Amino acid sequence: MLDLAEPLSSWYAQGRAFAVATVVAVQGSAPRQPGAAMAVDADGTVLGSVSGGCVESAVFELCQEALESGRCFAERFGYSDQDAFAVGLTCGGQIDVFVQPVLPGRRPELGQALAGAASPDGVALARVVAGPDSLLGEAVMIRADGTWTAGVSDPALAATLRSGAQAFLANGSTGTLEVGAWREGPCEPVTLLVEASTPPPRLLVFGATDLAAAVVRVGAYLGYRVTVCDARPVFATRARFPEAAEVVVDWPHRYLDTQELDPRTAVCVLTHDRKFELPLLQRALRLPLAFVGALGSRRSHEERLALLREAGVTDAELGRLHSPIGLDLGGRTPEETALSIAAEIVAHRHGASGLPLAGTDGPIHRVGRSTTAVRPAASERVPSTA
Template identity: 60%
Template sequence: MQDIAEQVRAWHAAGRSFAVATVVGVSGSAPREPGAALAVSADGEAVGSVSGGCVEGAVYELCRAAILSGEPVLERFGYSDEDAFAVGLTCGGVLDVFVQPVVPGADAGMDAGLELLADGAPVALARVVDGPGDLLGATLAVTAGGHRGTLAAGPSTTGALERAIAAEARAMLDAGRTGQVVLGLDGRPCDERGLGTVTWFVESCVPAPRMLVFGAIDFAASVARIGRFLGYRVTVCDARPVFATKRRFPEADEVVVDWPHRYLDSQRGRIDGRTVVCVLTHDAKFDVPLLERALRLPLGYVGAMGSRRTHRERLAKLREAGLGEAELARLRSPIGLDLGARTPEETAVSVAAEIVAHRRGGSCLPLSSGEGPIHHEAAPAARPEEPAPRTHAA
């Protein structure tokens, strides 16, 4: 829901009812990941997407029906060989979509979650997507310091369940993870769904991951541009004030004049396992102190520009600085994939492609050269497969 937070918050602030359809489970070659959302207002306006087009029409109608009925519903969309006209995914994958009507002021957890989302604050939305009817659609907005919203009093409500999902969601928020959690009514984890269990979908909404680009050169402008396109918050840093200017890097979120290693030291509390570092200076006096620190941090990706000769010389200096082979193995250098790139723009595509492949586990081979699934399976997040929700096409 994070991608459409601004629009749904505007509807909410205006007192307009709407329904949100969220992808809560994925298997096979499905087009969108868990958390992708489509929202439809009471007057028919739509924002977002759950499938890139395959089932948008059917999901839109489910949202309209949920607004009228006030009842949430979990639907499965898959591929049907038997019925060519069935609503399903032509890619052959399966999407589980939870459709939830939202009435401003009716659910304290959802109200708080939308407010926090609109403010850009880290929050995990925990919603019941399968389980007892009196809990279906219940929402908690969980932050690092607590949670807002409560489970409405009913035969399935227990304080232990609320405390347990708040703790699970807080841990997932801390790791930036989104996925399903199955708990018993007593709050204990369960291995699979069944009678007396509650399936929660926990969506972690955290600030955009960071891309730190070191070296205010022409290639950096293109890397900053494509980094922002990929959804990163981009910082360009260089110790030379004549080159590190906002005019030269209009696509960067911030431009910093500082020694690269000193700036990285100052950011220890603002970087995490999603952070990408691109070292483009290919100058040892900048590179070596910076990489000595970066390769010892739990960063998502560290790449450095330079020729193969530069890379060998850089490795020798880093070994002299005390880095071990395991740390050096994390360095992607020369940076980028072999696309035959020449221009700054082509080089930026090469760098971005390597970052995506590294993050998603891609093989970097042409899709036409293989027979396996196009989309790589995400890391499991406590997602049992059965029993399945109602299916549109199997």
């Protein structure tokens, strides 16, 4: 649901009735991961996607059914060997989808979660997607500061949802959590879907060059909050980098020292100048960052390694440096080179090889490092009051 937070928050504020289908679990090769969502309002307007196209019509009908009945549904879609035209995933995978209606004046915790997903600190939303019929769709929204809103009738279940939401929010991940004994005495187990919406990851680009401008564009397109930093004010200007979230005039290493960075941050060093890149890399390679890459030829890379070793950077730290930066795409223009840099960042983020898919085996769509692996929900549709 939080996958479509911005437009759905607007729908909720307008008092529009809509239903949201959210991917709960994935097995095998599937186009989208848990948390991917598709929404349909009472007029039939559609937002988002759960499968990239192959089961969208069936999910559309489920959303309409949920709106008409006011009930939640769980549905599994998979490939059918017997009937190639059956509703299913032609890629051979399997997805579990949870459909929930959101009606005007009901579920304020969902409205608050949708609005809060755009906040700088992010939120997490935990919902019951499998278990007793009467509990399906009950939810808790929690903010980074610990405050929360619940739409849950049972205090013990509210505490369980809150605990699950906190854990996933801390990791910025989305997935399911199975809970057996969630209160004292006999109780049916429940499965929670927890979606975390966190601020976008940062991409720090050092060196205000033409290549940097192309990297900024592709980084912003991929959803990064991009910063350009250069010590030369004549080059580091807003006019040259309109897509950047910020343009900073400062020495790169000094700017890095002022930042609170998380393990999702990527750093691209494009300065071509030793006085800028060496002190910067000494610091960056000792920080728990997602990616640190530096531009240069193979010869300049070897010289850079030697100078960094002389400065006390260890071999283990140097092993984290991606240089020469980028995948081998053969590109020559700034845009082509930026594409190769972005491709390496994405491949590293998901633990992928960067090789052509035609020359590899195994699943094409994998559970990325930023996504918590999940267990499939119930295989049959289960109706319940939302």
